[in-house]
Amino acid sequence: METFPKIISVDDHTVEPAHVWRDRLPSKYxxxxxxxxRAPLKEMTFMGGKFAPVMGAKGDDGPIGDWWVYEDLHRPLTRLDTAVGYDRDEIKLEVITYEQMRPGSFSVPERLADMDVNHVQSALCFPTFPRFCGQTFTEAKDRELGLLGVRAYNDWMVEEWCGPDAHGRLIPLTLVPLWDARLAADEVRRNAARGVRAVAFSEIPPHLGLPSIHTDDWDPFLQACDETGTVIAMHIGSSSKMPSTSADAPPAVGSTITFANCCFSMVDWLMSGKFERFPNLRIMYAEGQIGWIPYILERADVVWEENRAWGGVADKVHRPPSELFTEHVYGCFFDDAFGLKNLDSIGVGNVLYETDYPHSDSTWPKSREVGEAQMGHLDADVVDRIVRRNAIDLLGLTDDGLWAGPGTGA
Structure with a gap:
């Protein structure tokens, strides 16, 4: 491919600097x-899709790492949070300090430099400590503090991470208080008023003890997203339950089938009737890949056509699910040659590109080379749509692919 478009990645990650909440919460907290x-690690396992670290006491033996401490939660920074730059065989489940991670994980100037190395123009970033849709705050005991924590993260995301130093190249993704749909709606509108067009949400809310998308409980939140053009972004693992097969299955099993939650979630949305009620809703699945989509759409259409009388959807889903998908759903990938070979069955307009920096799955610093190898059979205009134009249209970016929020200079 003679020229490969500058990438707009819709799924990267930020490791929050230590000052995010310290500087933004009232002193009483x-x-x-x-x-x-900073503390030693006593033990840590990641089996059956469950991450279980235990922090040691001061003076205990064990590797030293930086830990987020919040109420009763102790969550260490690990090499899996920021793995780019390391040989694959060196990427292990171990605790680290900020000094041991790549600075681009948490520093805006260094992030932009790493984006330049990787042919990336702009990037939308999911959180680390709050987890992919703010589950950390949802699970906390103090709701007042939790709400303040969500708002503090959003203020940091908009004003600092995506602020003037980012020059419009970092695209904000905000959180909502998932435990209250009306408060969530308020937070969507608060951030939309300052140019934010994406909000994180759980792929399968019942796994978090929350109502399913089939209820009316989420309607205030969905209405706010519909009215403001805010995209609902769901990352694999945003239900705090990664797919696995057994309690003793190694992480490699879950890593192979991470798309499964996206698959289940998409069927939920297509059969929920929400797209009929909120016609401006758009949803995207980060890191879910796209190769599985054609069969699910085929099967969903068959079920809708043949079984809707007894399937519980006749009164709320009035068009084939594949049509609803085309208008409302986006799949995101970083390495999916099979999906790209079946692009006609997915839809050119429903696919977005990502680099997953700085995680272990990331294609950094070779995202361009991976894209060129997998998209070489596609026309240049199709590649441009996948790599940047679809993201520009979905996220309301400038024609140059930048976020034009307050103070960005874009």
Whole structure:
């Protein structure tokens, strides 16, 4: 491919600097709000899709790492949070400090430099400590503090991470208080008023003890997204339950089938009737890949056509699910040659590109080379749509692919 378009990645990640909540929460929360503590690791496992770290006491033996401490939660920074730049065989489940991670994980200037190395123009970033849709705050005991924590993260995301130093190249993705749909709607509108067009949400809310998308409980939140043109972004693992097959299955099993939650979630949305009620809703699945989509659409259409009388959808889903998909759903990939070979069955307008920086699956610093190898059979205009134009249209970016929020200079 003679020229490969500058990439707009719709799924990268930020590792929050230690000061995010320390600087933004009232002083009375200094000992209960999120804060960094350097401590040894006592033990840590990741089996059956469950991550279980245990922090040691001061003076204990064990590798030293930086831990987020929040109420009763102790969550370490790990090599899996920021793995780029390391040989694959060196990427292990181990605790690290900020000094041991690549600076682009948490520093805007270094992030932009790493984006330049990787042929990336702009990037939308999911959180780390709050987890992919803010589950950390949803699971906390103090709801007042949780709401303040969500708002503090969003203020940091908009004003600092995506602020003037980013020059419009970092695209904001905000959180909502998932435990209250009306508060969530308020937060969507608060951020939309300052140019935010994407909000994180759970792929399968019932796994978090929350109502399913089939209820009316989420309607205030969905209405706010519909009215403001805010895209609902769902990352694999945003239900705090990664796919696995057994309690003793190694992480490689879950890593192979990570798309499964996206698959289940998409069927939920297509059969929920929400797209009929909120016609401006758009949803995207980060890191879910796209190769599985054609069969699911085929099967969903068959079920809708043949079984809707007893399937519970006749009164709310009035068009084939594949049509609803075309208008409302976006699949995101970073390495999916099979999906690209079946692009006609997915839809050129429903696919977005990502680099997953700085995670272990990331194609950094070779995202361009991976894209060229897998998209070489496609016309240049199709490649341009996948790599940047679809993201520009979906996220309301400038024609140059930049976020034009307050103070960006874009």
């Amino acid at each position: 200094a000992d209960s709000g999120p804060r960094i503590v």
